[in-house]
Amino acid sequence: MSAPLDLLNQRHSVPSRQLGEPAPDDTTLRALLQAAIRVSDHGKLVPFRLIKLRGEAKLQFGERLAERAIARDPDLPESKQEKERLRYTFAPLVIVVVACLHPDSSVPEIEQKLCAGNVACNLLLGAHALGYGAQWLTGWAAYDDEAARIIGLGAHEHVIGFVHIGTPRIDVPDRDRPALDDLLSTWTP
Numbered sequence: 556m557s558a559p560l561d562l563l564n565q566r567h568s569v570p571s572r573q574l575g576e577p578a579p580d581d582t583t584l585r586a587l588l589q590a591a592i593r594v595s596d597h598g599k600l601v602p603f604r605l606i607k608l609r610g611e612a613k614l615q616f617g618e619r620l621a622e623r624a625i626a627r628d629p630d631l632p633e634s635k636q637e638k639e640r641l642r643y644t645f646a647p648l649v650i651v652v653v654a655c656l657h658p659d660s661s662v663p664e665i666e667q668k669l670c671a672g673n674v675a676c677n678l679l680l681g682a683h684a685l686g687y688g689a690q691w692l693t694g695w696a697a698y699d700d701e702a703a704r705i706i707g708l709g710a711h712e713h714v715i716g717f718v719h720i721g722t723p724r725i726d727v728p729d730r731d732r733p734a735l736d737d738l739l740s741t742w743t744p
């Protein structure tokens with residue numbers, strides 16, 4: 556029997572370039588997403604939504620973003636243009652986690668963004684629990700107005716992350732982790 560904290564202790568990211576087929580099928584993905592949206596949510600605002608990218612749409616998405624990258628920098632070298640085009644093609648599945656902010660709410664914006672961020676975190680953990688690999692990426696496209704329009708975001712929506720999901724092609728070693736003793740202190744009055 557696995558120890559209760561194994562899931563948290565063993566999860567680590569797999570670079571999107573190292574993620575291949577298969578990704579979760581639609582039934583498995585629904586179960587994964589259903590579990591991932593079970594996040595703490597101040598005010599029960601549900602300040603997030605999800606956008607699924609699979610197959611050909613991933614290449615077309617990259618092509619649209621590459622056009623935007625070239626518009627931002629007409630001197631962008633061809634190698635970097637190609638990188639933009641292919642960015643979303645490696646992993647077979649990409650879930651865009653979107654924060655949908657409620658500007659009139661008394662719940663601070665940061666708490667709403669953290670809530671959406673927890674969905675992305677749950678996605679990483681859930682994918683790992685199901686035997687898949689995943690990586691949470693942002694990059695310039697997460698912070699660009701025209702990219703937001705291409706993705707179809709509304710006025711108070713922001714990309715929290717592109718979560719790339721698939722099957723690891725290689726064994727990725729874990730990275731060094733912070734030492735708890737460097738981070739933990741005990742408050743005394």
Ligand SMILES: Cc1cc2nc3c(=O)[nH]c(=O)nc-3n(C[C@H](O)[C@H](O)[C@H](O)COP(=O)(O)O)c2cc1C
Nearest residue numbers: 566567568569690691692693694695715716729730
């Ligand atoms: C909000 C957020 C955005 C990130 N964006 C990027 C990114 O754009 N490019 C990148 O190489 N890593 C990015 N990372 C880091 C990777 O997702 C990952 O955390 C890192 O490779 C180490 O993985 P692990 O600690 O999950 O094993 C981001 C992480 C977070 C939390």
